[in-house]
Amino acid sequence: MNSEMIKKTVLPLLVFLFILQVWSGIAHVVADFPTPSDTYVAAFGGINEAGDEMVGVLSDPFYVNNQDDKGIFWQIVASLERVFAGFVLAILVGIPIGLFVGMSKSAQYALNPFIQIFKPVSPLAWLPLLLFIFQDINMTAISTIFITSIWPIIINTALGVKSVSQDYMNVAKVLRFSPLEKIVQIILPVSVPFIFTGMRLSLGIAWLVIVAAEMLTGGIGIGYWIWDEYNNLNYHNIIIGIIVVGLIGFILDIVMGKIADYFDYTKKGRA
Amino acid sequence: MSEKFLSLEGIEKRFPIPGKEDYIAVTDVNLEIKKDEIIAIIGHSGCGKSTLLNMISGLDAQTKGAILLENKHVEGPGPERAVVFQNHSLLPWLSVYQNIEMAVKKVMPQLSAPELRDRVEKFISMVNLEHAKDKLPGEISGGMKQRVGIARALSIQPKVLLMDEPFGALDSLTRANLQEHLMRIQQNVKNTVIIITHDIDEAVLLSDRVIMMTNGPEATIGEILEVNLPRPRNRVELQSNPEYIRCREAILSFLYEKFAKDDE
Numbered sequence: 001m002n003s004e005m006i007k008k009t010v011l012p013l014l015v016f017l018f019i020l021q022v023w024s025g026i027a028h029v030v031a032d033f034p035t036p037s038d039t040y041v042a043a044f045g046g047i048n049e050a051g052d053e054m055v056g057v058l059s060d061p062f063y064v065n066n067q068d069d070k071g072i073f074w075q076i077v078a079s080l081e082r083v084f085a086g087f088v089l090a091i092l093v094g095i096p097i098g099l100f101v102g103m104s105k106s107a108q109y110a111l112n113p114f115i116q117i118f119k120p121v122s123p124l125a126w127l128p129l130l131l132f133i134f135q136d137i138n139m140t141a142i143s144t145i146f147i148t149s150i151w152p153i154i155i156n157t158a159l160g161v162k163s164v165s166q167d168y169m170n171v172a173k174v175l176r177f178s179p180l181e182k183i184v185q186i187i188l189p190v191s192v193p194f195i196f197t198g199m200r201l202s203l204g205i206a207w208l209v210i211v212a213a214e215m216l217t218g219g220i221g222i223g224y225w226i227w228d229e230y231n232n233l234n235y236h237n238i239i240i241g242i243i244v245v246g247l248i249g250f251i252l253d254i255v256m257g258k259i260a261d262y263f264d265y266t267k268k269g270r271a
Numbered sequence: 272m273s274e275k276f277l278s279l280e281g282i283e284k285r286f287p288i289p290g291k292e293d294y295i296a297v298t299d300v301n302l303e304i305k306k307d308e309i310i311a312i313i314g315h316s317g318c319g320k321s322t323l324l325n326m327i328s329g330l331d332a333q334t335k336g337a338i339l340l341e342n343k344h345v346e347g348p349g350p351e352r353a354v355v356f357q358n359h360s361l362l363p364w365l366s367v368y369q370n371i372e373m374a375v376k377k378v379m380p381q382l383s384a385p386e387l388r389d390r391v392e393k394f395i396s397m398v399n400l401e402h403a404k405d406k407l408p409g410e411i412s413g414g415m416k417q418r419v420g421i422a423r424a425l426s427i428q429p430k431v432l433l434m435d436e437p438f439g440a441l442d443s444l445t446r447a448n449l450q451e452h453l454m455r456i457q458q459n460v461k462n463t464v465i466i467i468t469h470d471i472d473e474a475v476l477l478s479d480r481v482i483m484m485t486n487g488p489e490a491t492i493g494e495i496l497e498v499n500l501p502r503p504r505n506r507v508e509l510q511s512n513p514e515y516i517r518c519r520e521a522i523l524s525f526l527y528e529k530f531a532k533d534d535e
Contacts, residue, residue, distance in 0.1 A: 084506040167360040170330055175377045175427070185373065189364045265364030265407075 030191040034236035042236035057240050068220075072240075075225040076248065079214060082138065082221065083206045086145025095195060098157020099183065103192070106244060108158070115154060123148035123209050127216055137217045141210065149202035150211045156198025160191025189265060196260030203256050207249045276418055276463060277327075283335035284322050296322045298489045300336070301310040302482065304431075307461040311474035311508045313485030313522060315532045321435055321469045323484075327465065328354045328433050340430060350378040353429035359416040361408040361423075368404040371395065371423045394426040397456055414445035418452060425462065428515050434466040438473065447506065450476060451489065458503055471526070475518045476506055483501040483525045486532055493530060 020036050027033040034042070040049040045056030061073035100107045101115075123144050130147075131140045164187055172182050214223025222245060229237035261267045282300040284428045285293040285346065297319035304310055312320045325331035327338055329348035338345040340352070348354075361370050375382070382390065395404050398418035403411050408419070417437060424432055438446040450473060457464070468474050474481045475498055485493040498518050509515040 165360075167356055167358055168362060170348075170354070170356065171331060171360050171362070174328065174352070174354050175350055175374055176348070177377065181377070186362065189362070266409075 032233075032235065034239060039236040039239050042234070042239045057237055058244075070220065072222070072225065072244065075220060075222045076244065079210050079221040079223065079247075082141040082214075083145055083203070083210050086142045087149050087199075087203055087206055089142070089146045090149035090153055091199065093146075094153030094202075095157050095197075097150075098154040098189070098195070098198075099187065101154065102158035102161025103183075103187070109131055115151065117150040118147075119155070124212055125218070127213060131217070137219045141213050141221070143218055144213045145206045145210060149206050152201040152205070153195070153198040156194045156201070157191060160194025161187055161193065164190045193260065193264040193266060196256070196263060200253065200256045200260060203252055204249065207245075207252060211245055275303055275339070276306040276308075277298075278302065278339045279323075279327070280335065280339070281336035282326060282333050282338065283322070284286045284319065284326060284331070295489045296487055297484075297491060299491050302492065304463065304465070307463055308480065309457065309464045309466065309478045310480050310482060311466050311468055311478035312482045312484060313468055313471065313474045313526070314490065315486055315526065315530070316469070317487045317490075317492040318484040319487050320484050324354075324433055324435050324465065324467050327431070328352050330354075350427045353424035353427055353432055355417070355420045355424045355432065355434040355437045357439050359408070359413075359420040361416055361419055365406050366405050366407055367400060367411070367419050368392075368395065369409070370419060371426050374423050374534075375426050390426065394422040394435045396423070397459075398422045398452060412445070413441055414449055417441065417449055421449075421453065421456070423454070425460070430463065432462045432464045434464065436467050436469065439469070446470075446473070450506075453477065454503060471519055471522045472506075474522065475500075475515060476504060476509065481518070481522060483522060483530075486530050494525055 023036050035049065038048050040046075041054055041056070043056050043058045045054055045059040047053055057072050061071040063071040064074065086163065097111070101111055102108075105254070126147050127140060127144050131137075134140050134143065168186050168190065168211040172186050211220065211223035212225065214221035214225075215227040218224050218227075222241060222246045226238055226241035228244075229235075229241065279300050279302040283298045284296045286296060287293050300323060302310075309503045312323065314320050321333065327345070329345055329352065345352070361367075362373070366375060368391060371394055372387065375387060375390050379387075379390070392401075392404075395401055398421060399471075400415060400418055400422070403415060408416050411419075421434075421437070437448050441449065454477065464477075466473075466477060478498055481496040481498060482492055483494045483496065484490050496518060498514075500512065500514055500518075
């Protein structure tokens with residue numbers, strides 16, 4: 001093992017120990033705040049500091065007691081389903097709009113003000129309106145994610161289209177490409193890395209937003225679960241929820257990054 | 272052969288400048304180019320030589336005058352006037368083979384799969400790039416990229432090959448190598464070629480006629496020089512050839528005495 005590898009493993013471990021210390025400190029000062037060991041027991045089962053036998057949240061994630069009481073696995077699945085539904089919708093709508101905005105000056109002038117105004121609005125601001133429209137928790141969550149995800153996709157797709165060099169377009173002109181051939185053979189290959197950057201950003205934000213959205217909509221989902229555990233005074237489960245959400249977000253980002261690299265011609269053939 | 276093949280008649284290009292008078296880049300350009308002739312257009316930067324080429328390729332439209340190819344008006348770009356761009360303009364996500372294939376496929380949709388493959392491979396071997404055909408443009412040298420650019424342009428069987436300072440971005444050894452390639456190809460397959468250059472040796476070495484442009488604005492053809500050198504030409508032997516020396520001196524005197532430019 002070289003020194004770089006040692007640094008990469010030892011340094012995070014040191015930080016981890018420091019975090020545990022701070023956490024223990026907080027638990028010491030704030031009454032009823034779960035200690036690291038309590039949280040560990042709550043996650044993986046065992047006997048906690050009070051001497052009670054506990055089944056861990058993560059050691060039995062698949063249980064289904066009834067419609068309103070399911071294991072953490074099902075909560076995560078529900079959240080991921082909503083994120084992906086909204087995300088896929090945003091891709092289907094956002095990429096064509098992005099291509100359009102990137103290719104047509106008029107479209108850009110027409111749409112840009114609205115993109116700029118709506119982009120900074122917290123998606124949660126839309127949530128009451130969407131709840132009022134759909135009267136359905138799932139549809140509300142999915143459409144919230146859709147609104148969250150669509151802006152980075154539109155903006156980055158348009159940016160990708162604009163980055164197409166005039167040289168490539170000249171080649172297309174000399175070969176008399178039709179507009180469709182221009183899109184498929186030139187504009188899309190150039191834009192794909194940009195589109196994936198947008199998608200990666202979108203997915204990251206969508207995963208941030210879903211937790212908050214589910215706290216508001218209730219029902220099922222990891223966000224709702226965390227809020228429910230707060231109401232049940234299971235504070236250790238909130239910490240478990242935070243860590244799980246973080247890990248899943250991290251994995252989503254890695255997977256998205258790998259997919260993006262696969263389609264990015266600038267990263268190919270550089271053996 | 273002496274009949275009109277490509278003719279430029281009273282070409283003018285003006286660019287509107289808001290709030291000011293139009294900028295006239297080139298004006299009153301008249302030129303007749305014979306079939307299979309190699310023409311070099313030379314001039315200082317800003318003499319509108321690239322503008323002129325862009326009008327022949329159709330990527331840019333002239334504001335006055337007519338361009339006729341085989342007695343037909345040239346309107347807009349098209350594959351019968353293939354362009355070799357200075358920066359090669361290969362699509363970086365396609366391999367050498369695919370870059371050429373894309374062009375051939377589009378221009379000759381009637382070819383069967385084996386015919387298509389044969390044609391692409393023929394032009395790859397014409398520029399000696401068999402070993403690199405599956406490489407991406409990012410993996411090959413600048414000179415090789417430019418050879419792919421030439422192969423791509425020739426593969427679509429253009430009536431005129433337009434080269435916009437094709438070797439301008441290359442070092443002088445690579446440039447010489449590519450000039451040799453071009454002369455060898457021209458020896459085997461006759462093409463009508465218009466080559467824009469600012470290199471005097473390149474102009475004399477490659478062309479049958481050198482078109483010398485005056486300085487812009489309102490640039491036009493200043494002089495036309497016939498290069499009466501037999502082919503194949505050998506760059507080393509030419510150095511002492513009286514005709515070569517005459518041509519070089521004529522261009523030098525045009526560019527640095529009659530139409531000298533203080534700074535670029």
